[in-house]
Amino acid sequence: MWNPFAVEIAGRGQVHPAHGMEPAELLNGFAQQGNVRCDGVLRLSPKGGIDIMSARPLPMQLDLTTQRLLLRPLRAGDADMLWPDITDPEISRLMAWDAHTTKEQTAAFVENEVARRLSGNGVTWAILMDGRFCGIVSLIGIQRTHRVLTYDKAELAYWVGRSHQRLGIMTEAGRAVLAFAFGQVGLHKVYVSHFAGNEASCSLIRGLGFRYVGTQLDEFQKDGVWHDHVMYELLDREHAAIAEEATTP
Ligand SMILES: CC(C)(COP(=O)(O)OP(=O)(O)OC[C@H]1O[C@@H](n2cnc3c(N)ncnc32)[C@H](O)[C@@H]1OP(=O)(O)O)[C@@H](O)C(=O)NCCC(=O)NCCS
Incomplete structure (x- = not known):
């Protein structure tokens, strides 16, 4: 199941400075927007944002x-x-x-x-x-x-x-x-x-x-x-x- 907050940013985010990425490079990492973070395989898009290729957010059912x-x-x-x-x-x-x-x-x-x-x-x-x-x-x-x-x-x-x-x-x-x-x-x-x-x-x-x-x-x-x-x-x-x-x- 996908965490709805992660789905919201699955597409665009900002590259965390700790993960200095080169354009077109595919890397494991995380995207962060405000205090919302999404781990996964990332690709720097030509316009400077990031695409999250596959993400592994927390499961939704946490009880x-x-x-x-x-x-x-x-x-x-x-x-x-x-x-x-x-x-x-x-x-x-x-x-x-x-x-x-x-x-x-x-x-x-x-x-x-x-x-x-x-x-x-x-x-x-x-x-x-x-x-x-x-x-x-x-x-x-x-x-x-x-x-x-x-x-x-x-x-x-x-x-x-x-x-x-x-x-x-x-x-x-x-x-x-x-x-x-x-x-x-x-x-x-x-x-x-x-x-x-x-x-x-x-x-x-x-x-x-x-x-x-x-x-x-x-x-x-x-x-x-x-x-x-x-x-x-x-x-x-x-x-x-x-x-x-x-x-x-
Ligand atoms: C550590 C803590 C969470 C244990 O919780 P708990 O629900 O009492 O633990 P359990 O009843 O499941 O017992 C687990 C084991 O610890 C032992 N134990 C529990 N309290 C103990 C105590 N005061 N002194 C020595 N052993 C103790 C139990 O005998 C049991 O061991 P056993 O399986 O060999 O019999 C609890 O003591 C606590 O909250 N302490 C204060 C906060 C703290 O130190 N947190 C951990 C920080 S790393």
């Missing part, structure tokens, strides 16, 4: 269901739903953001996530169980290509409100997002990482079947403290093997 959960993309007006969990410093402690202190911050976050989805660059879902908000899970930084290289990869990120932790919710949501990433989106690799010492995230990641890649020492600072950064990845074939093992009696 995911599991045994207990509904995952639906964040949408405008969700700021209230994210409170008070998003104000909890214990949730953000080992993450790249600080607990929100105003609704405006949360509204801006939601707006940013909606724009990200419309750009085809990623999706952030609200996780709902029996209609109650539990947390969020994201597939972000979808990268198809860079110059002549094909990547087809994206990053997994997540948090669950404290009252819903240790119930297997993120394991269930993570499995659904991985199936979506390797299935409908057709990714080759999903990667994920955590601050060293985040035992919950470490157990979750290993339980989802990710392969440990390595640890970067003192990769970033938060609140004046340097943190090691632990990285993992999962290939589509590794994911398929895990899925097959799970269904083998």
Whole structure:
């Protein structure tokens, strides 16, 4: 299925400066108009615009269901739903953001996530169980290509409100997002990482079947403290093997 925003620009767009293209050259790349982005095979047209020869936008159906959960993309007006969990410093402690202190911050976050989805660059879902908000899970930084290289990869990120932790919710949501990433989106690799010492995230990641890649020492600072950064990845074939093992009696 085609993302309607991508269809609107399938024909003309602007060449992103990072992809300096020669006229008549066929390249993997992306076209961007405002915050709308379209990945695919591009050709610079003689008049300076671009033709998108084939595009790979996000699927249109983005609601995911599991045994207990509904995952639906964040949408405008969700700021209230994210409170008070998003104000909890214990949730953000080992993450790249600080607990929100105003609704405006949360509204801006939601707006940013909606724009990200419309750009085809990623999706952030609200996780709902029996209609109650539990947390969020994201597939972000979808990268198809860079110059002549094909990547087809994206990053997994997540948090669950404290009252819903240790119930297997993120394991269930993570499995659904991985199936979506390797299935409908057709990714080759999903990667994920955590601050060293985040035992919950470490157990979750290993339980989802990710392969440990390595640890970067003192990769970033938060609140004046340097943190090691632990990285993992999962290939589509590794994911398929895990899925097959799970269904083998
Ligand atoms: C990481 C997080 C998303 C896990 O969500 P969750 O729904 O509680 O996870 P699950 O219930 O599916 O449990 C997954 C695994 O983590 C383990 N786990 C969960 N919370 C844990 C904790 N506080 N300490 C140690 N292990 C924990 C579970 O036992 C399970 O391991 P197992 O399969 O070996 O039994 C949640 O703890 C969280 O939101 N933390 C704060 C935000 C954060 O750190 N996000 C990740 C940034 S990389």
